[in-house]
Amino acid sequence: MDLLNALVAFANFVMVPALAYGSQLALGALGVTLIYGILRFSNFAHGDTMAFGTMAVVLVTWLFQSWGVSFGPLPTALLALPFGILICMGFVLGTDRLVYRFYRAQKVKPVVLVIVSMGVMFVTNGLVRFIIGPDDQRFADGERFLISARDFKEMTGLQEGLAIKTGQALTVVVAVIAVAWLFWFLNRTRTGKSMRAYSDNEDLALLSGINPERVVMVTWLIVAALATLAGTLYGLDKSFKPFTYFQLLLPFFAAAIVGGLGSPLGAIVGGFVIAFSEVMITYAWKKVVTYAVPERWEPDSLVQLLSTDYKFAVSFVILLVVLIFRPTGLFSGKSV
Amino acid sequence: MTLRDASLFGLVGLLIVLTGVMQSWNLALQVLNMGLISAIMALGVNLQWGFAGLFNVGVMGFVALGGLAVALVAMPPVAESWRVGGAGIVGSMVVALITILAAVWVWKSRRLSRAWRGWLVALILVVGFIIYRTLFDPARDAVESVNPALQGHLGGLGLPALVAWPIGGVLAAGAAWIIGKTALGLRSDYLAIATLGIAEIILAVMKNEDWLARGVKNVIGVPSPLPTAIELQERASFAERFVDPVTASTLTVKLGYSLLFTVVLVILLVLMQLALRSPWGRMMRAIRDNETAAAAMGKNVTRRHLQIFILGSAICGVAGAMMTTLDGQLVPGTYQPLRFTFLVWVMVIVGGSGNNYGAVLGGFLIWFLWVQVEPVGQWLIGTATAGLPEGAFKSHLVDSAAYMRLFTMGVLMLLVLRFSPRGLIPER
Incomplete structure (x- = not known):
């Protein structure tokens, strides 16, 4: 029995990956929930918007690398991030101008907007594959680890190592900054307040002189920034592949619904709930359990509830449970 | 059907004939066969979306379940x-x-x-x-x-291949019942997300549960209801009659499938037209247009939604089973949401939701485009880059031509939604 090693193994294989993944999910789900709150539809193109923004970051990163620009131990992608966000903002505003604005003016039913977003999804998906191709792209450089497993073992003398990748640490730091800024913006600035007012009651907001087109524009800008951030951090942590980003749509929606659609705080909590359950249910606990229990009880099997191929199933089951027992989500978002 | 509708169908027929004349008849029959299957999938989605306004984006899952049914029913134990x-x-x-x-x-x-x-x-x-x-x-x-x-x-039950088709429908219906029980009655977006999820899970199960249908190792050699091309070539009475028995046999088999699929499509189309014009069909459209009013008239909206959701998914399941029989193999890795869910949606939207003929037309037309945009795109890119010097940029552009079709489908869908939101053959 060795509780300390068990704790380190738990931190290494569960805590750290789930924290990073949860931050990425939270950023993505925030985008989904903001679109839902302000524009009032579920944006199926969100995963592909994220892929588009990340693609822009990757291309700018390659440009910088070819110039020999680097950011010391940090990945060059961080320098490219502002440019990627700008490109993504331009793209998103373009789609709004060309596609969504027409339907907004007509006041169509939300489900029509969802179908329209499906069309945008196709176009974006095709564009991304056309420009960068469907393959895996790695663009992380700089130091690979903040703490590598071997250094940790040498420092502490424990059997188990704790490795923290730069990408993971960056993810958490950047996500905290982005979320803090977003909440400050929504709660303290005039534009942010008008966004919340518009989300709560459209007619009242219009009566008090809020310009809806401006609110919508600011929302798209924020969503583009969040999507690019989430995509780049995910890509730094794992790798960039357009199809994977498309598939992230499901955990995003799961996180946003679990937290309560339209509620930013809910999206963050939902992101972590989904991430931790995915990692914990698909992790083989054998190592942790072996350290944590007396020798006689050591397990023979992997002590894995579900194979990792079923991680989508986990977010889906949580989604279903929430839909059945609490359709408005944990933080009482909008629901009809 | 009006003259305009008939001429639209004639146009698609002409496109397929042109494929035969200009490219090859094998390709034309392939397009026709997959077009028939796509038309059936589009009918299923049209039943849900066009009749009842239910937003199902899990078509891929139901199609895959149909394919699974073929492996479980037709393969020998x-x-x-x-x-x-x-x-x-x-x-x-x-x-x-x-x-x-x-x-x-x-x-x-x-x-x-x-x-x-x-x-x-x-x-x-x-x-x-x-x-x-x-x-x-x-x-x-x-x-x-x-x-x-x-x-x-x-392995399977070793039953005849045709038995697998209705069973594919039943399997898909079962999955639809589970999902409908939980997600129907909530707001429409939730059904969309729930179906998106169930499709991914069905695929995950099919890819990973090797004991069921070999997972990503694929089931090959699924029995066919028709004699295969090789069997035909070996038959002396067949081989003697043609100059080129190899081509003749493949064409005969494909034509046989076309006939089988046409029979299924016609049966489904007739049933759906009858349903659309019956009191049941009018009730469904009334529920779609105003749920509150329909509920006030004593209609059980949730139950009717569940019913139509199951029926539509079953049709998608039958189409999936037919597709696996046609391919002769079950390859879970080939099921992709863009191809099997969202493309079917493009078919329904472009063809005309709420109109069965529209859905069928959309199925044929979009499948034809899906097949033909790629060579056309390659030709376009090839022509456009002909003047460029050889190098990484040119080869990148030429390689990327394959993804033109996603882009084209998206643009087509957005254009139809914007300028002709009721589709090519609108609801009447």
Whole structure:
């Protein structure tokens, strides 16, 4: 029995990956929930918007690398991030101008907007594959680890190592900054307040002189920034592949619904709930359990509830449970 | 059908004939066969969206279940696998079923307080899961180790291939019942997300449960209801009649499938036209247009939604089973949401939702475009880059031409939604 090693193994294989993944999910789900709150539809193109923004970051990163620009131990992608966000903002505003604005003016039913977003999804998906191709792209450089497993073992003398990748640490730091800024913006600035007012009651907001087109524009800008951030951090942590980003749509929606659609705080909590359950249910606990229990009880099997191929199933089951027992989500978002 | 509709169908027919004349008749028949299957999928989605306004983005899952049904029904059983693991797998499934039923029964019983019920349900689920895994794991390993290069699964029932088609529909209907029970009655976006999820899960199960249908190792050699091309060539009476028996045999087999699929499509189309014009169809459209009013007239909106959701999914399942029979193999890796869910949606939207002929037309037209945009795109890019010097940029552009079709489909869908939102053949 060795509780300390068990704790380190738990931190290494569960805590750290789930924290990073949860931050990425939270950023993505925030985008989904903001679109839902302000524009009032579920944006199926969100995963592909994220892929588009990340693609822009990757291309700018390659440009910088070819110039020999680097950011010391940090990945060059961080320098490219502002440019990627700008490109993504331009793209998103373009789609709004060309596609969504027409339907907004007509006041169509939300489900029509969802179908329209499906069309945008196709176009974006095709564009991304056309420009960068469907393959895996790695663009992380700089130091690979903040703490590598071997250094940790040498420092502490424990059997188990704790490795923290730069990408993971960056993810958490950047996500905290982005979320803090977003909440400050929504709660303290005039534009942010008008966004919340518009989300709560459209007619009242219009009566008090809020310009809806401006609110919508600011929302798209924020969503583009969040999507690019989430995509780049995910890509730094794992790798960039357009199809994977498309598939992230499901955990995003799961996180946003679990937290309560339209509620930013809910999206963050939902992101972590989904991430931790995915990692914990698909992790083989054998190592942790072996350290944590007396020798006689050591397990023979992997002590894995579900194979990792079923991680989508986990977010889906949580989604279903929430839909059945609490359709408005944990933080009482909008629901009809 | 008006003259305009008929001429639109004539146009698509002409496109397929032109493919035959200009490219090859084999390709033309391939387009026709997949067009027929696509038309059936589009009918299924049209039933849900056009008749009832239900937003199903899990078409891929139901199509894949249809394919699974073919593997489970038409393949011959593997006696050895059944001997070593059959009892364990069947037993574990029974345990799982009993556990779920018991949990639901306890949760619904009114004798205990809410907190007690919660703990009891959790206890039942945990105990049930442990029993299930202890029964299931060794049985699964035993089955998967039976001749893994060729079998390693339980095999099917060895029934005729055509029986698998309706069973594919039944399997898809079962999945639709589960999902409909939970997600219908909530707001429409939730159904969309729930179906998106179930499709991914169905695919995950099909890719990973090797004992069921070999997972990503694929089931090949699925029995065909028609004689295969090779059997035809070996038949002396057939081979003597043609100058080129190889081409003749492949064309004959494809034509045979076209006939079979046309029969299915016509039956479904007639049934759906009858349904659309019946009181039931009018009720469905009334519910779609105003749920509150329909509910006030005493219609059980949720039950009707569940009914039509199951029927539409079953049609998608039948189409999926037909597709696997046509391919002669089940390859879970080829099922992709863009191709099997969202493309079907493009078919329905472009063809005209709410109109069965529109959905069928959309199925043929979009499938034709999906097949032909790629060579056209390659030709366009080839022409456009002909003047460029050889190099990485040019080869990148030429390689990327394949993704033109996603882009084209998206643009087509957005254009139709914007300028002709009711589709090519609008609802009447």
